[in-house]
Amino acid sequence: MQMKHKPKLGQNFLVDDSARHAIVDALGDLSKRTVIEIGPGHGAITEILASRCRKLFALELDRGLAAELTFRFRDQAQVQIVEVDVLKADFRALIPAGESADVIGNLPYYITSDILLKLFAAGSAGLIDRAVLMMQREVADRVSAEPGVRDYGLLSATAQMNAQVDHLFTLPPSAFSPPPEVYSTVLRMHFAPRFTELGVDPNGFNNFLKRCFAQKRKTLQNNLRAAGYSAEQLIEAWPGTIPAQSRAESLALELMAELYRSLLDIDLPAENASK
Numbered sequence: 001m002q003m004k005h006k007p008k009l010g011q012n013f014l015v016d017d018s019a020r021h022a023i024v025d026a027l028g029d030l031s032k033r034t035v036i037e038i039g040p041g042h043g044a045i046t047e048i049l050a051s052r053c054r055k056l057f058a059l060e061l062d063r064g065l066a067a068e069l070t071f072r073f074r075d076q077a078q079v080q081i082v083e084v085d086v087l088k089a090d091f092r093a094l095i096p097a098g099e100s101a102d103v104i105g106n107l108p109y110y111i112t113s114d115i116l117l118k119l120f121a122a123g124s125a126g127l128i129d130r131a132v133l134m135m136q137r138e139v140a141d142r143v144s145a146e147p148g149v150r151d152y153g154l155l156s157a158t159a160q161m162n163a164q165v166d167h168l169f170t171l172p173p174s175a176f177s178p179p180p181e182v183y184s185t186v187l188r189m190h191f192a193p194r195f196t197e198l199g200v201d202p203n204g205f206n207n208f209l210k211r212c213f214a215q216k217r218k219t220l221q222n223n224l225r226a227a228g229y230s231a232e233q234l235i236e237a238w239p240g241t242i243p244a245q246s247r248a249e250s251l252a253l254e255l256m257a258e259l260y261r262s263l264l265d266i267d268l269p270a271e272n273a274s275k
Contacts, residue, residue, distance in 0.1 A: 011062070013041045014106060014134075016175035024048045026132045026168055026188050027102050034095055038086050038105025038115065038133075043069050045104060050079050053102075057094045059086050087114055091122050103131035109182070112139050113155060120162040123191030124202060131163075131189045137170055140185035152249045154213035158206065161198075161253060163189040198257035208260045212248040220246050220259075228268040237262045 014020055024045060027035070030053035040046040040058040046069065049056050056079045060066040066083040073079040082089070086105075095101045107115050112135045122128045135143075143159045144167045145151035159165055168186040173179035195202045211227035212220055221234055221244065238244065239258050242251065251259075 011039075011041065011108075012106075012176040012178060012180045014044045014171075014175060015177045016171065019169075019171055019175050020044045021048060022169065023104065023132055023134065023186055024052065026186070027104060027130060030054070030102065034099065034101040036091065036094060036101050036103045036128075038103065038107060040069060040081075041065060041106070043072060045106075046073070046079070049104065050076050054078065056080065057082055059084050059089050061085050087111065087118060091127050092125075095127055100127055100129045103128055103133070105131075106134040106184075109136045109139075109180075112136065116143070116155070116159065119189075120158065120191075120193075123162055123189075124193045124195075128191050130191070132168070132186060133189065134171070134184050134186045137183040137185045140167065140170075140187050143187060147252050148250050150249075153216060154209055157209050157213070157248075157253060157256065159189075161195065161205070161209075162193050163191045165189055194253065198254065200257050200260055204264075205257065205260055208263075209248075209256065212256065216247070216249065218247070220248050220251070223248065224263075229263065229266060233263075233266050237266065 030049070033053050034055045034057070035049055035053040037046060037049060037056060037058045040060050042065065043058075046056070046058050050073060058069060058079065058081050060069060060081060060083060063083060066081055069081045073081065082094075091101070103119060119128060119131060139155075142151045142153060142155045144165045145153075145156045166188040168188055170183050170185045172183055173181065175184070193202070195205065212223055214223050214226060218226075220242075221231075224234060225231060239255075239262050242255055242259060248256070
């Protein structure tokens with residue numbers, strides 16, 4: 001019998017049986033894989049993963065839930081419950097040397113972006129191959145948005161520089177207990193950083209994207225002037241492939257990378273360079 005648990009920490013537990021199977025199925029064959037589960041809760045997905053993967057690390061911040069899961073899976077050596085904040089978890093220590101892992105989880109709404117950034121870094125380091133992640137629908141729409149639509153922004157560009165993003169399905173509040181006030185969407189990510197392909201360095205380009213998307217209503221040139229580039233510098237270096245009045249959300253990553261490379265030789269004032 002499933003234990004009752006007072007929800008906190010933004011917890012909404014998945015109770016839809018077909019949804020929990022569909023989420024695990026989306027990861028594919030796990031028989032030889034290490035899987036990291038974020039926020040297992042009462043173990044609705046953990047239970048399915050335990051019989052499919054070679055090794056499972058379930059990361060649970062809530063002490064009571066971690067104890068519940070540790071007892072429940074005490075006889076399954078391939079399952080390890082780790083009581084930890086996912087943002088502080090050391091993925092490298094969990095994954096066998098020379099191997100990679102897959103990630104699955106229902107991301108807490110209030111730290112979704114922070115978790116995604118951690119996963120992107122792990123993907124760039126070769127630690128993670130795939131992830132199937134559930135998050136608030138509005139956030140998922142931003143992650144998977146294409147250039148030129150309203151939802152496209154810094155999160156979209158960052159996600160798509162680091163992974164191929166597939167929109168799988170959306171679940172209503174009734175799929176959870178207690179029901180949240182929002183719909184939830186499941187995305188699948190295949191981590192494949194594009195920095196080398198586009199000829200940019202990760203840290204420099206990530207900082208450049210932040211400057212370009214700093215004020216969404218401003219044109220790209222206005223955002224870059226606010227970042228420290230002069231109008232003259234921008235005019236001289238501006239690629240002919242990019243209209244002068246473009247906004248960052250209208251440009252594909254290939255064009256953003258072209259602009260970044262064209263501005264590389266311009267030295268920003270010290271107070272702007274680290275922004």
